Amino acid sequence: MTTRSLLKIIPSIPVSDGAGVKLRRSLGQSQWLRLDPFLMLDEFATDNPDDYIAGFPAHPHRGFETVTYMLEGDFLHEDHLGHKGHLRGGGAQWMTAGRGIIHSEMPLQQSGRLHGFQFWINLPAAEKMKPAAYRDIQPEEIAPVPIPGGEVRVIAGTLETADGASVPGPIQGLSTAPLFLDVRLEAGRRFSHPVAEGHTAFLYPYAGSLSVGAADAAKPLPARQAGVLSPGDRIELAADSEGAGFLLLAARPLGEPVVQYGPFVMNTREEIEQALDDYRAGTLA
Structure with missing residues (x-):
């Protein structure tokens, strides 16, 4: 086994998106800060409703998947195909934009804390024009799994526990074979887990910091920074003295050309032009 080390840190920076939602963006700040097949990672965390109340009014997507995971707070998803979904705290939504979708994501609260994440994951060329679809994952489907010194919520892929058990998440069978875990650790506790050789992998601690790598060669990863991992087939890390929560x-990886224009992610400039033409003509989906 080869333990992955901390290869690079991508600091998150404050940005505003949608109709003025304040958030922090690590992956996706620029085209040079992508990790194939991951295109973007945003974290929104605030107690101030002025930071989120305007939400994300109707906007289009084509060519990739958006994944939203809420720790606290509620959103309403609506799209031009007539679908509605209630994204609850502790739940997630996995949306495949495919050939096109126009949707809105609006907060279902006027006050209180909102804390969650959204990342974009690319689709292979052969799947970019498939029909749009989404799945609302209820909190009960990703209930915490106890581990020594902590707990894990499994959204995609499979958790392999220290006692040899396998706990699958609700998202399975995608061409990129994603693994998406939310791990909470007590102070000083260690966590190790297999990660497929050749797969892109990174960590994002949203509470506390981590020491990443084998114990004799660990490197610090501060909170709210994306930690890119080196090649290998396993991760090892430890929580700091305050404990930690991390993704x-x-x-x-797809290994394909990426041409992005805002909410459209295709393989060629011509495909981007077609997406824009379809959106203007009302034939995106």
């Missing part, structure tokens, strides 16, 4: 994300 582990991994997936099979």
